[in-house]
Amino acid sequence: MIHYFLVNLEYTQIYADNNVFKKKILIVAVYIDNILLCKLNKNKILDLKIKLSNHFKMTDCKVCKHYLEMLII
Secondary structure (H helix, E strand, C coil): CHHHHHHHCCCEECCCCCCEEEECCEEEEEECCEEEEECCCHHHHHHHHHHHHHHCCCCCCCCCCEECCEECC
């Protein structure tokens, strides 16, 4: 379901991992029910968060420090 939603927003899957999507510089990593958004421009992230929350029930955990047992620095 999230796959089709992101594809409709013109995100493409990367070749190495079909659970990671990109659109220009914004990267979306999806793992089961976890989504990680990566971008230097916070406005693009906020825009995608709004679109996702309008379509899916979700919780915003704000700044990510750990993801799938990996430390984010």
